[in-house]
Amino acid sequence: MDIDTRLLRYFTAVAEEGHLTRAAERLFISQPALTKQIRQLEAQLGAELFSRSRNGMTLTEAGTALAAAVPPVLAAWDTALRTTRSAAVRAARVLRVGFVASAANEMTQRIIAEFARRRPGWRVRMLQTGWEDPTAGLAGGEADVALLRLPFPGQDELGVEVLLTEDRWLALPATHRLADRELIDFREVFDEPFVATPDASGWWRDYWLAADERDGHPVTVGAVANTPDEWLNAIANGFGISLTPEATARFYQRPDVVYRPVRGVSHSQVGVVWPREGDVPDVVHDFVRSAVTVSRAVSQE
Structure with missing residues (x-):
């Protein structure tokens, strides 16, 4: 039986984290996608690997046996992969x-x-x-x-x-109420919808939403973007504002989006x-x- 090493890595992350959400964040994939992969591995092995409850994921007897066997398998494969890729880099x-x-x-x-x-x-x-x-x-x-x-x-x-x-700035639609400001206090936009990166980006998403710098105010996500173009279009169309590096104002200029310095958030x-x-x-x-x-x-x- 051939098992995709990707499934083994997913299994290992869930086993170590004991929780699907934390494992998904660590792996940069969505929780539903991770759940599907774990069920696929269980189906291929013909064994239930986890006991599921509201408190998380606990290894079964079969899961415990697999968790002990997987690390040396992945380590050997990683070594072979790195050696091969290093040779390929040198050759090309x-x-x-x-x-x-x-x-x-x-x-x-x-x-x-x-x-x-x-x-x-x-x-x-x-x-x-x-x-x-x-x-x-x-x-x-x-x-x-x-x-x-x-x-x-x-x-x-x-x-x-x-x-x-460099500082983090705010990207706003040109028609935004604060677009003419020279400096914006982050507290002034606590209740604004923000454009976020995908769930799969893990806590990197929270960092760019400044989730830990809001004094307990919840984040409102107005849109999700996977690329700079999607992000710019979401802002320009009024779906939300966004924190961004200061350099974005130089690299991604367009007439319907403005960038302003913001006070009250950490650097990038x-x-x-x-x-x-x-x-x-x-x-x-x-x-x-x-x-x-x-x-x-x-x-x-």
Whole structure:
């Protein structure tokens, strides 16, 4: 019997978290999708793996046996996968760099140029993902290294170097009552609908809703967006407002959306992020060094 390793990873997350919602957030998928995958694994094995209750998910005897057997299987597969991908990267001389929206802002091209200087003959391939995956393909192995907004779920398990820190601003429809303000207090928009990233983005979604900086006021979600274009259209059409990095005002300008500084929320950061364990190619470390070199140079200008 062949079992998809993805199902085993989903099973492991639920076993460790003991709760479907927390496991779904950790995996960047929706809870219904995770439930479906767990039931699929149980059907393939012909065994019930969890006892379900309002308090969460408890391993059955069969589930306990599988939970003990799965880690070495996944570890061996991860080792084989990393070794294969590292060889492929070296053979192709193409470095896959993941990003979600504006990457490292205006530093991006300088980072790529610095990398080209360090690695003649190598090419950078920029891979953009939707907001359902704040790791921009790094967690799933689609990217070798990434330029990402911090913080994001799973960050503690990866190598991270902070490149820049910037304020979070508010994006508003041009017709909004506060659109003419030079500075907005976040308290003034507690009751406004916000445009959110998908549930699958986990607590990254809550961070960009500033859920912990509302003094207990609940969040009202007016729309959900998977990409910058969807996000801009939702704001322009009046479905909600949104927190966004200051750089968005430079990268995503349009006449029906305005950006304003906001007081009362924490900063945002951008970092270069890479796998911390396993056979990480030297070329990945060269990209990290390139990013840090450019960041330091910019800070001194």
